[in-house]
Amino acid sequence: MPGQYHRYPRRIFRSSSSSSSSSSSSSSSSSSSSSSSSISSSSSSSSSSSSSSSSSSSSSSSSSSSSSSSSSSSSSAAAAAAAAVVVVEVVVVVVVVVVVVVVVVVVVVVVVVVVVEVEVVVVVVVVVVVVVVVVVIVVVVVVVVVVVVVVVVVVVVVVVVVVVVVVVVVAVVVVVVVVVVVVVVVVVVVVVVVVVVVVVVVVVVVVVVVVVVVVVVVEVVYKVFKLLM
Helix, strand or coil: CHHHHHHHHHHHHHHHHHHHHHHHHHHHHHHHHHHHHHHHHHHHHHHHHHHHHHHHHHHHHHHHHHHHHHHHHHHHHHHHHHHHHHHHHHHHHHHHHHHHHHHHHHHHHHHHHHHHCCCHHHHHHHHHHHHHHHHHHHHHHHHHHHHHHHHHHHHHHHHHHHHHHHCCCCHHHHHHHHHHHHHHHHHHHHHHHHHHHHHHHHHHHHHHHHHHHHHHHHHHHHHHHHHHC
16 A cells, blocks of 8 residues: 555656646647747738839839830920921021022112113123022022921931930930930031021122123123224
């Protein structure tokens, strides 16, 4: 009986220690399960934040490309406006040249008729020659200017198309290049128009002087021949 009394508490002690170890292993497994679930939830939250940042990056890139295309269309409108200004300047210059030529012809006719006292037939011939020369010069100038304007407009349109294609890659640089090209083209066209107008005025003055000299020489020769006869 004393031996049985000592064995029984040992069994109780062993069973209580095994139950406490199983409860501690159960609590450690539950804590590892909760830590794994917290890791899983943190990884899912980081993946959702990564997807939201990628979507915001794609939306910012799409807004950047739309702003680039709007700036390229504004540069094409500026090129068209510059071409229209050049055409208006050319028309004004041609009108001024025609008015100057008409005034010069009228003055020359009056001088020839009143001062030199040339016959009417000679004056009519001279006036017809001068008018024909002036008309030819004005037509040539208008054709040259129209061809230059058409070429400039075609070049500007080609440049704008190329810019619209390239603008997705380099938006700001392309806009600056287009503005510089349009300014250079307008400056070149204005310089060409001014040079053409100066050349036309010089040619008209030279033609008028030559015609007056020819008329005077013809009249003098005619009078000398008449006296000799």
